[in-house]
Amino acid sequence: MGKQFMLNRATARLKFLRDMERVAALSRPELDAEILTMLPNAIAYARHNSPLYRSTLGGLTNGGTAIKSLDHLRNLPFTTKDDLRARYPYGLLAVSPDRLMRYGESTGTTGNPTSAFMTYEDWERGNVWVERALRQVFTDRDTVFVAIPYELAFAAYDIDRALEAVGVTVVPTGTLNQVCPWERTVEMMRAIHPTGIVCTPTRALRLFDMFVSRGYDPSEVGLRVLFYTGETCSPSKLKKIADLWNVELFTAFGATETNSLALPCRHGTLHLSEDRYLFEVIDPETSVPLSPTERGELVLTSLASEAMPLVRYRTGDIVRIDDTPCACGLPHRSIQHFGRYSERILLQGGSVLRMDVEEAALSVPGTGSYYVLDDESDPPAIGVEVTRQADAQAVLTAVENSIAKACGIQFKALDIDKSLIAQAMDRMLKPGSLSIRHVREP
């Protein structure tokens, strides 16, 4: 049994590798046709096997196989995070439990956690694409630190395994753990000289500062690539981080419920995983479908998930999809991520995405990379690190004007000492979402 089991698994991975190469060579119309061929079967599978969809899609005629177009799909109800919470842990399980090979979960601010699980086939089907992406970024000569959380999530293991397949030397430091705190990561980077690091952008910033404050020269590490994930980041902040470390930036995008949803190519384009998901974009307030090239909430329907199929799942992520063909030749469209709708800043008379405020503030010359938002004060305030102290007030005024112009909201800009907020950031999983609350918390 053991030998056959191993053979079956190796055969499955080979099949997914071959299928990936086939899909990567499709034209855009061919990929569109393939997606629409997979859709009716995927809906019928979910309706037949998932307890959630047996109840919500039970009335579909022909068992769901009549859902053959985006217009048909739009008649089906959305699936929300609340649906997942209400059915925690196994209310969306569509296979026999003994077929599961990986389980993870994430916690929201209230109620049950949401769970996620996959079969070996789900895991491999996604992982071969991660390997393909990382092969364009790293080679077997690279040493890469994986400094994102391994606990209860899939991304770290997914990236770790793919790096291994590429031949990279993997250093699994994790994040926010007792074995490898940031101080140790810094010392290890000095000793081992990684050429790549996987972490959030803000963490890369903090690591740079920790080097400097210890009197170390960050350029002696020889870092070549920052592969950032887990946090959205404005173009201006990314530029500052790339300049500090003198690295190339690549990113990936995903969710615990689905694993990877978009992966980079060698041109840095973030390609959607359209071989495994059908994507829609909707207005997050009214739920009305938008043109994919408009900014809105990403909604996905799984086309190939066995363990946990999802139909019209509202991810809560604000994105824009770009259908401009990429020079790499992949038929998959690309995506820009602007942050989570639930993490927008609510202000009197409206709301604004954190990333828009960040871009407006940090694009002003004379600002550093650190800032903290205070949306509890009136007017809302932003503390920025001013690097040009000679005319600090001019920089702060320019920040206020820049935010007002880009977001239509008058912020009060203040000069902050970054050492005050660094400590708060070091306790956070996503230090880029720092607000005044985190600084005030003991």
Ligand SMILES: [Zn+2]
């Ligand atoms: Zn590309």
